[in-house]
Amino acid sequence: MINNVQIEQVIIMDKHADELSKLLVKVVEDDASLGFLPPLQLSDANKYWMNVLNPQVLLFVAKINNQIVGSVQLQLCTKQNGAHRAEIAKLMTDPNYRRSGIARSLMNKAEERAKLEGRSLLVLDTREGDPSNLLYSSIGYIQAGKIPHYARSANGELHSTVLYYKSF
16 A cells, blocks of 8 residues: 555646556556557547546546556536436556555545535446456445457457446
């Protein structure tokens, strides 16, 4: 467990895009299933980050010594029948800092903010078999089901995704 982790919300992307782009490239190269395949070009990662922020997407980053080592998104549902829910997306931790509580801290922050936003249900999905499945189960997320052949990996193999939810 790392004690000097600071979790911050990113409001303006400009000063964070380069660091976030490097983080995204690094975790994708390390086989994270985040919607991208290696080799991910830094310019493509930067294009992605420059289009992330909007009023419905809240972005949180974890910093150690003022360097970004992780991030997570809280995507607020804007449908009339979904104003009580949000989705957790793109949770990532620098491979050099995994298993040190960063992802858990990011999830705690996203959950706190979801409650402040009046959300009582969080949903997410992750590739079956990834270490993130253990994290989500350990912090109270309940497996709702699986979708087979959902995501393709760099070698062309198709993987299932596991759907989780948590109610407050």
